[in-house]
Amino acid sequence: MIIAGAGASGLSLLWYITESDLLKNRSILLLDRSLTPADDKTWCFWDSNDLPMKDWIHHSWDSLNVRAYNHEFPAKLQKFGYHCMRSVDYSDALLKRAKADPRITLLEADITGFDTIVAEPPSIDRSSNGTPGSSKLGVVHTSQGDFTADWIFQSALKPVTSSEPSPRRHQNGIYLKQHFLGVEIRTEKACFDPSQATLMDFDTPQDRGLTFFYVLPFTPHEALIEYTFFTKTVLSRDEYMRGVEGYLSERFDLDASGYEITREEIGVIPMETRRYPARYNERVVNMGTMGGLTKPSTGYTFTRIHRHCASIVSRLEQGRQPVVEGESQxxxxxxxxxxxxxxxxxxxxxxxxxxxxxxxxxxxxxxxxxxxxxxxxxxxxxxxxxxxxxxxxxxxxxxxxxxxxx
Ligand SMILES: Cc1cc2nc3c(=O)[nH]c(=O)nc-3n(C[C@H](O)[C@H](O)[C@H](O)COP(=O)(O)OP(=O)(O)OC[C@H]3O[C@@H](n4cnc5c(N)ncnc54)[C@H](O)[C@@H]3O)c2cc1C
Missing domain, CATH: 1.10.260 (434 Repressor (Amino-terminal Domain))
Structure with a gap:
């Protein structure tokens, strides 16, 4: 198998495959343009406390808050924990496991496209192919050459049929973006309650479209503050930054001398009515954002990626085609x-x-x-x-x- 793209979905799939006893004879090529863990995303999700990979969670909150019209709605969670995982920790742990596993080959390469080829009969290993009788192989074209496999799982390229919407399709569909600048700060005075995350603070101007702040406190002195919009057009870094500075001043009485910025992350997540195809082609399966796994109304994707990867692996174990159509009913x-x-x-x-x-x-x-x-x-x-x-x-x-x- 080939996993093309070693981000949240590629690495999660790798984890589910390598945890499976039934798939232990598979060899896997893991491709990405960079296999150095990047500290560029903070993935938050909620669960009923039984997910795998607990060790890599950076912080959990048992209480949430939302604020609008100067009303606050703080409450303790009973059924779930709200957790965050840093992409750097997740990638680091999973890439270390991958490097130590003789079944896995890692390669840094730019992925440029996908194809299928008809397999020469002797080269088909039907015992390891999820679909006996199939005569096609998937091909990935990269800067380091072409590679073939029974199945390719890709999260790197936009599927062909979901290219940018034409003006005509725009009339029938909705194509918003969830875009934000996240700024992690360390403050001199104690400002935050690390047991409570603020999902949405809407008490900020709404003139560009739905706008809110998302506050994830890690300690009384450290928090990630995200200035978030559900609109069509992204802002410049300076525009986001001005909003963050205004919010820190108004809500926490912090001026520039009261905190230092320790990290930043920029995000653009699709919020669209368009449906993404489950396959790129007959032998290439789309995953993650490229597989349309993002929930259109919220942008949450991480847990859906996990469910998708678990379904793919379950199908591979049963010798079925590892193609899962659609996430939402x-x-x-x-x-x-x-x-x-x-x-x-x-x-x-x-x-x-x-x-x-x-x-x-x-x-x-x-x-x-x-x-x-x-x-x-x-x-x-x-x-x-x-x-x-x-x-x-x-x-x-x-x-x-x-x-x-x-
Ligand atoms: C900043 C940010 C924060 C987010 N926070 C949350 C959150 O809190 N909760 C949540 O549920 N979702 C969140 N999301 C949405 C979603 O979970 C993430 O985008 C997630 O990383 C998607 O996983 P993925 O595997 O589809 O893409 P990625 O994790 O981006 O992985 C794609 C991989 O493909 C590689 N790649 C891309 N193109 C090529 C190419 N041509 N050649 C070679 N390699 C290539 C990239 O290097 C990357 O490693 C966030 C998204 C962003 C951008």
Whole structure:
């Protein structure tokens, strides 16, 4: 097998494959343009405390907060922990394991494309191929040459059929971005409560679209502050930075002499109604962001990547094609479409909706809903706490998209 792209999804898949007794005879080529762990992302997720890889979690919170219209909704989580993993720790641990494993070959190379070729009959090892009888192999083209495998799992290139939307498709779809600058700071005075993360603080100007601050405190003196937008256009670093400085001054009474910046991260995550194909071609499977694993209405991807990788491995173990179609059920895709429509066309409603959502529902219930683990009656109970007019309007406006499968 080839894993093309050694980020969150590539390394997670590698972990699930190497943990499988049934796949222990597989040899794997792991490709990325850089195999040096990068400290460029902080992945947060919630779970019921039974996920693998616990050792690499950087910090966990048992309490969350949301703020809007000067109201705060702090509460302890009962069902979940809210965790963060640093990409550098995750990559470091998994790449070290990979280097020590004789089944795995690591190669730094630029990936330029994918193809299939017809396999010469003698070269097919049908005992290790997930689909006996198949005569194709996947090919990855790289700066270091071409490589072939029964299956290629890729998270590096945009699938061909999901190229940038044309103006015509724009009319039927919604293409927002969740974009942010995250600034990690160390303060002189004690400012933060490391047991509580602020998911969203909406008490900041909303004139560009839905805008909020996300505050992840690690110690009383250290926190990651992310200035986040759900809009179409990203900002310059200076514009984000001015917002962060204003927020630190207003909310924590911190001026530039009261803190030092220890780290920064910039993020752009797609929030789109477009569906990504599960395959790049017959033998190349899309994963991670390139596989459309991002939940369109929230940008959360990490847990979905884990579920996707676990399903791929389970199929490989059963000798089935390791292709998993679609992450979300139809009704959740409809809910995502409704919220995205509102965020694009009535962004001012976004703050009100999130205010009502967190004022009238416990975090455990909201997180279960965002995890798509609720049943329809529970979902109706949540919708009953929200202003209904914008949602009805969104259904009407997006009816063609909804009726054709969302
Ligand atoms: C800053 C940031 C913060 C995020 N925070 C969260 C979060 O808190 N919670 C959450 O659920 N989601 C979060 N996400 C969304 C998502 O979980 C991450 O983007 C995640 O890294 C996606 O995993 P991936 O494997 O698809 O992509 P990546 O992790 O980006 O991995 C792709 C890999 O492919 C390699 N690559 C790309 N192109 C080529 C090429 N041409 N040749 C060779 N190699 C190539 C890259 O070097 C990279 O290693 C965040 C995203 C960003 C950008």
């Amino acid at each position: 139809y009704r959740f895709r409809v809910y995502d479409t409704m919220l995205l429509y509102i965020l694009e066309h009535q962004p001012a409603m976004g703050k009100q909706i999130f205010h009502d959502l967190f004022q009238r529902n416990h975090y455990d219930r909201v997180l279960t809903f965002l995890e798509e683990k609720t049943h329809p009656l529970q979902e109706l109970a949540i919708f009953a706490t929200l202003p209904y007019a914008p949602f009805l309007r969104s259904i009407w406006k997006m009816r063609r998209h909804i009726l054709t499968g969302a």
